[in-house]
Amino acid sequence: MRLRCFFRATLAIAVFIQLDVAATPLRTTSPKYQYEPMVSTLKGVLRSRVYPGPPNYESVKKGDEAEGVWILKLSHSISVEGDKDPTSFNERETGIREVQVIFKDGEEKMVKRQMGKPIECTGTLFHAHTGHHHLALLLDVQNYKSYK
Secondary structure, eight states: OHHHHHHHHHHHHHHHHHHHHHHSOOOOSOOEEOOTTSEEEEEEEEEEEEEEOTTTSSOTTTTOOEEEEEEEEEEEEEEEOOOSOTTOSOOOEEEEEEEEEEOOTTOHHHHHTTBTSEEEEEEEEEEOOSTTOOSSEEEEEEEEEEOO
């Protein structure tokens, strides 16, 4: 008899836990960030990538200049609220997993040491608006540091 009561109580608890988990909403939206002048901090792994540059921004093999850029592969996807100004190029973006990062001149040597490692970058976000911007979202880095 005790064993039967134990199993009933265990089953009731298991059902309650299952219902509680089912009622808990999944995190389907990513954190919302804002464009410049707001300062944002993003975490991820630093990579480099080559894209075709001038004159046609189409193919390095066909003669376009190779443009090496820094990419931050984010640890989670993000969304960025668009500017309310209709003339702004800073439009709403969702589900962003990679950001083109722009470091200060002269930091290449230090940045190369961070390749493939977790890094936290702080700066201002802006939307792509020239041929040199190869991803939708860019971060003008003010400072960065390693993290674990």
